[in-house]
Amino acid sequence: MEIANAVVMAQRFLSPRLAAASLVVDATAGNGKDTLFLAGNIPHAAVVLAFDIQQQALSKTHEILTKYGLEHKVRLILDSHAHITKYINQPVDAAMFNLGYLPGGDHAVSTYPDATIEAISHTLPLLRTGGIVTIVAYPGYDHGRLECQVVHKYLAGLSQNQFAVACWSMVNQKNSPPVLYIIEKIGSE
Numbered sequence: 788m789e790i791a792n793a794v795v796m797a798q799r800f801l802s803p804r805l806a807a808a809s810l811v812v813d814a815t816a817g818n819g820k821d822t823l824f825l826a827g828n829i830p831h832a833a834v835v836l837a838f839d840i841q842q843q844a845l846s847k848t849h850e851i852l853t854k855y856g857l858e859h860k861v862r863l864i865l866d867s868h869a870h871i872t873k874y875i876n877q878p879v880d881a882a883m884f885n886l887g888y889l890p891g892g893d894h895a896v897s898t899y900p901d902a903t904i905e906a907i908s909h910t911l912p913l914l915r916t917g918g919i920v921t922i923v924a925y926p927g928y929d930h931g932r933l934e935c936q937v938v939h940k941y942l943a944g945l946s947q948n949q950f951a952v953a954c955w956s957m958v959n960q961k962n963s964p965p966v967l968y969i970i971e972k973i974g975s976e
């Protein structure tokens with residue numbers, strides 16, 4: 788396997804789990820690339836729930852899904868990922884978080900540590916044993932650095948009997964490259 792950027796590495800970790808998935812989550816739909824990846828790699832009858840707080844992001848996501856004929860596999864939700872339990876009451880096979888702001892959008896409308904931690908802490912109990920969550924964080928700017936630190940601290944405190952948590956990033960790139968966290972549910976308690 789070749790080394791790639793954090794977003795591509797997230798997809799590589801997720802890919803093998805998607806073939807038998809029923810329900811997967813894109814917690815930050817943005818421009819729809821991750822949603823498209825999920826929708827294109829799950830079985831015919833499986834569903835992606837894709838969250839974003841910006842209608843602009845969900846419209847972009849709908850547009851790209853329609854272009855590839857995959858819109859029927861995705862439910863778009865205009866709400867914070869912190870409210871995930873309002874929409875899901877069955878086991879989740881995989882979830883992606885791609886933190887930060889909408890590329891090409893308003894940089895002030897970004898993920899924030901409180902809602903991010905709330906969303907992660909609500910998503911992990913929904914995860915099926917063997918399921919994974921990927922989180923790409925961006926420590927290359929002030930707000931992103933703080934969010935990355937908060938996420939790291941939260942994940943480092945998870946029970947090692949219940950979760951395997953890994954962290955991946957390029958170490959020879961300038962300007963604090965993105966960090967990928969991978970969380971696998973390995974036990975129920």
Ligand code: SAM
Binds near residue numbers: 819844886887896
């Ligand atoms: N996954 C996207 C893609 O493939 O294009 C990129 C996501 S972008 C880096 C981050 C997105 O998170 C933005 O569109 C932003 O509106 C969204 N966001 C920020 N806070 C959120 C929240 N509390 N709940 C859901 N989405 C949120």
